[in-house]
Amino acid sequence: xxxxxxxxxxxxxxxxxxxxxxxxxxxxxxxxxxxxxxxxxxxxxxxxxxxxxxxxxxxxxxxxxxxxxxxxxxxxxxxxxxxxxxxxxxxxxxxxxxxxxxxxxxxxxxxxxxxxxxxxxxxxxxxxxxxxxxxxxxxxxxxxxxxxxxxxxxxxxxxxxxxxxxxxxxxxxxxxxxxxxxxxxxxxxxxxxxxxxxxxxxxxxxxxxxxxxxxxxxxxxxxxxxxxxxxxxxxxxxxxxxxxxxxxxxxxxxxxxxxxxxxxxxxxxxxxxxxxxxxxxxxxxxxxxxxxxxxxxxxxxxxxxxxxxxxxxxxxxxxxxxxxxxxxxxxxxxxxxxxxxxxxxxxxxxxxxxxxxxxxxxxxxxxxxxxxxxxxxxxxxxxxxxxxxxxxxxxxxxxxxxxxxxxxxxxxxxxxxxxxxxxxxxxxxxxxxxxxxxxxxxxxxxxxxxxxxxxxxxxxxxxxxxxxxxxxx
Numbered sequence: 001x002x003x004x005x006x007x008x009x010x011x012x013x014x015x016x017x018x019x020x021x022x023x024x025x026x027x028x029x030x031x032x033x034x035x036x037x038x039x040x041x042x043x044x045x046x047x048x049x050x051x052x053x054x055x056x057x058x059x060x061x062x063x064x065x066x067x068x069x070x071x072x073x074x075x076x077x078x079x080x081x082x083x084x085x086x087x088x089x090x091x092x093x094x095x096x097x098x099x100x101x102x103x104x105x106x107x108x109x110x111x112x113x114x115x116x117x118x119x120x121x122x123x124x125x126x127x128x129x130x131x132x133x134x135x136x137x138x139x140x141x142x143x144x145x146x147x148x149x150x151x152x153x154x155x156x157x158x159x160x161x162x163x164x165x166x167x168x169x170x171x172x173x174x175x176x177x178x179x180x181x182x183x184x185x186x187x188x189x190x191x192x193x194x195x196x197x198x199x200x201x202x203x204x205x206x207x208x209x210x211x212x213x214x215x216x217x218x219x220x221x222x223x224x225x226x227x228x229x230x231x232x233x234x235x236x237x238x239x240x241x242x243x244x245x246x247x248x249x250x251x252x253x254x255x256x257x258x259x260x261x262x263x264x265x266x267x268x269x270x271x272x273x274x275x276x277x278x279x280x281x282x283x284x285x286x287x288x289x290x291x292x293x294x295x296x297x298x299x300x301x302x303x304x305x306x307x308x309x310x311x312x313x314x315x316x317x318x319x320x321x322x323x324x325x326x327x328x329x330x331x332x333x334x335x336x337x338x339x340x341x342x343x344x345x346x347x348x349x350x351x352x353x354x355x356x357x358x359x360x361x362x363x364x365x366x367x368x369x370x371x372x373x374x375x376x377x378x379x380x381x382x383x384x385x386x387x388x389x390x391x392x393x394x395x396x397x398x399x400x401x402x403x404x405x406x407x408x409x410x411x412x413x414x415x416x417x418x419x420x421x422x423x424x425x426x427x428x429x430x431x432x433x434x435x436x437x438x439x440x441x442x443x444x445x446x447x448x449x450x451x452x453x454x455x456x457x458x459x460x461x462x463x464x465x466x467x468x469x470x471x472x473x
Contacts, residue, residue: 003034003110003111004034004035004036004109004110004111005032005034005035005036005109005110005111005112005113005468005469005472006035006036006037006038006105006108006109006110006111006112006113006472007025007028007035007036007037007038007113007114007115007116007468008037008038008039008040008101008105008114008115008116009021009024009025009037009038009039009040009115009116009138010039010040010097010115010116010117010118010121010124011039011041011118011121011138012086012090012118012119012120012121012140013041013042013043013044013045013086013089013090014044014280015280016140016279016280016365016367017118017120017140018039018041019244019367020138020140020214020242020244020367021039021116021118021138021140022039022059022062022244023242023243023244024116024138024212024214024239024242025037025039025059025062026059026061026062027239027242027461028461028465028468029061029062031461031462031465032465032469034469035113036063036109037061037062037063038062038063038064038065038104038105039062039063039064039065040065040067040097040100040101041064041065041066041067042067042090042093043066043067043069043070043072045072045073045078045085045086045089046072046078046315046317052064052066065100065104067093067096067097067100068096070089070092070093070096072089073085073088073089075314075315076314078315079314079315080192080193081187081190081192081193081194081197082194083120083187083190083193083194083197083198084190084192084193084194084196084197086120087120087123087197087200087201090120090121090123090124091123094123094124094126094127097124097127098127098130098131101127101131102131111472111473112131112133112472112473113133113134113468113469113471113472114128114133114134114135114136114209114468114471114472115127115128115133115134115135115136116135116136116137116138116212117135117136117137117138117208118137118138118140119137119138119139119140119141119201119205120201122137122200122201122204122205122207125204125207125208132473133473134208134209134468134471135207135208135209136208136209136210136211136212136468137205137208137210137211137212138212138214139205139211139212139213139214140214140366140367141214141366141387141391142213142214142215142219142220142223142366142369142391142394143174143213143215143220143223143224143226143227143236143238144174144175144220144223144390144391144394144398145366145387145390145391146174146205146211146213146223146227147172147173147174147175147223147226147227148172148174148175148387148390149198149201149202149205150174150202150205150227150230150233151172151173151174152188152195152198152199152202153199153202153203154230156199161195162188162189162190162191162195163181163184163188163189163195164181164189165181165182165189166181167181168181169181170184173226173229174222174223174226174227175222175223175393175394175397175398176222176397176398177397177398179390179393180393180407180408182389182407182408183389183390183392183393183407183408184389184390185386185387185389185390186385186410205233205234206230206232206233206234208234209234209235209467209471210234210235210236210237210464210467211233211234211235211236211237212237212239212464213236213237213238213239213240214239214240214241214242214366214370215238215240215241215370216238216240216241216446216447216450216456216457217238217450217456218443218446218447218449218450218456219240219241219373219399219443219446219447220394220399222398223394223398224236224238235467237460237461237463237464238456238457238460239457239460239461239464240370240457241370241373241374241447241450241451241457242370243349243367243370243371243374244349244367245349245353246347246349246350254345254347257343257345257346258347258350261304261341261343261346261347261351262347262350262354264304264341265304265351265354265356265357266354266356268302268356269356270355270356271355271356271357271358271430271432272301272302272356272358273301273302273303273304273354273356273357273358274296274299274301274302274303274304274358274359274361274426274429274430275303275304275351275352275357275359275360275361275377276292276296276303276304276305276306276307276360276361277306277346277348277351277360277361277362277363277368278306278308278362278363278382278384279363279365279368279384280318281318281384281385281411282308282318282363282384282385282411283308283309283310283311283316283318283319284308284309284310285309285310285416286309286327287416288416288417289307289309289327289328290327290328290329291416291417291418291419291422292305292419292422293328293329293332294329294419295419295420295421295422295423295426296336296340296422296423296426297329297332297335297336298419298420298423299423299426299427299430301339301358301426301427301430302339302340302356303336303339303340303341304340304341304343304346304351304357305340305341305342305343306343306344306345306346306348307322307324307342307343307344308320308322308344309322309327316411316412320344320345321344322344324342348368348371349371352371352372352374352375352377353375357375357377358377358429358430359377359378359379359380359403359426359429359430360372360377360378360379360380361379361380361382361405361422361425361426362379362380362381362382363382363383363384363385363388364379364381364382364383364388364389364391364392364395364402365386365388365391366387366391369391369395370447372440373401373440373443373444373447374444374447374448375444376440376441376444377440378401378402378403378429378434378436378437378440379395379401379402379403379429380402380403380405380425380426380428380429381395381396381402381403381404381405381406381407382405382406382409382417383406383407383408383409383410384409384410384411385410385411389407389408389409389410392404392406392407393407400435400436400439401436401439401440401443402436403425403428403429403434403436404425405417405421405422405425
């Protein structure tokens with residue numbers, strides 16, 4: 001009888017990180033039936049604790065342990081630096097994580113392969129060391145952003161500090177083109193602890209036994225190869241694209257909405273629909289929503305718009321239940337009723353997979369990029385927060401896989417993107433014979449080849465599995 005090998009996954013508390021971690025867990029379980037995987041789930045730092053049991057029940061092969069909730073950080077600190085606060089919040093879970101492993105994992109396992117920690121969870125490397133087991137980093141974004149964080153560490157050692165918006169463009173090894181300062185993530189300028197938090201994470205990445213990156217060399221050839229310049233970096237495993245091919249939300253709560261959206265798409269011609277969706281924290285002011293509406297009407301294309309407005313609370317939490325007639329241009333709903341579907345929640349993956357969708361106006365979150373590439377849907381770039389500006393820059397300038405609308409837009413900005421600019425980018429992405437659309441289709445085929453036997457991701461995962469099993473205690 002095979003001895004079971006236990007792995008513990010520790011994702012950053014947030015739906016995108018959790019979903020990606022689940023996909024990694026499923027992949028490892030499929031590749032080697034010796035693995036037993038436990039995912040430790042923390043309460044989100046923002047908002048109340050959520051009951052995920054119905055969602056977790058969809059994955060009976062994985063054990064989930066929801067850790068006891070701790071007090072959420074104050075809003076005023078989140079406004080100063082969300083990166084610093086999230087990092088400290090995760091670190092405060094260290095004792096609870098160790099207790100869960102000691103009481104619920106170790107008593108039942110034959111061999112322990114260690115901890116797989118998310119990019120915000122490097123404090124959990126301490127727990128692995130205390131338990132005498134290896135730790136691995138799971139980097140849920142791409143090789144480009146990983147390379148940028150490693151560059152921060154090198155730059156800081158050479159006397160660099162936080163960036164200033166007036167700084168000249170930077171030569172960063174992981175990017176082919178010089179990087180304009182205005183596409184750097186907001187934390188790079190943050191003197192309230194955001195820059196320092198990521199600098200510390202990047203340094204701790206090097207303490208792990210291996211780095212798992214949710215990408216594949218055929219997507220980011222230059223960025224992946226550039227990681228070799230860091231001699232003190234542990235082995236890098238390109239395990240992507242890890243994509244959830246089902247919506248992130250439990251079907252029970254959204255089945256009716258799902259059915260209506262998919263029925264509407266079924267009635268549209270192939271490649272005729274512009275899909276707009278901006279992630280879990282993507283939302284806009286009423287003035288910006290009006291410009292989007294004008295642009296969509298002007299473009300003449302059919303469109304499916306996941307529309308959310310910025311809330312009135314301090315964090316501007318996105319609001320879905322809004323009266324479209326009150327915030328959109330007068331008569332817009334009537335004039336576009338035969339071509340439009342407006343909604344709040346949307347099953348993004350299933351929409352991107354639908355033959356009716358022709359382009360994707362996106363915030364350029366890494367999960368969304370991988371999904372759009374997999375399904376061969378060109379992106380129109382509209383980054384909003386986190387590392388999305390860098391992702392958009394890379395997709396447009398280095399990889400030529402997206403149509404540029406904005407590269408430097410940020411959540412909370414007073415800038416209004418005008419309707420003409422939006423309509424122009426959408427029309428470009430919808431061109432059937434456009435260069436971007438052709439290239440995305442080509443990389444889509446490569447993304448599917450990489451995960452089958454003989455593909456680069458398949459080979460990388462095989463090496464990772466061997467290393468984890470051999471290193472287990």
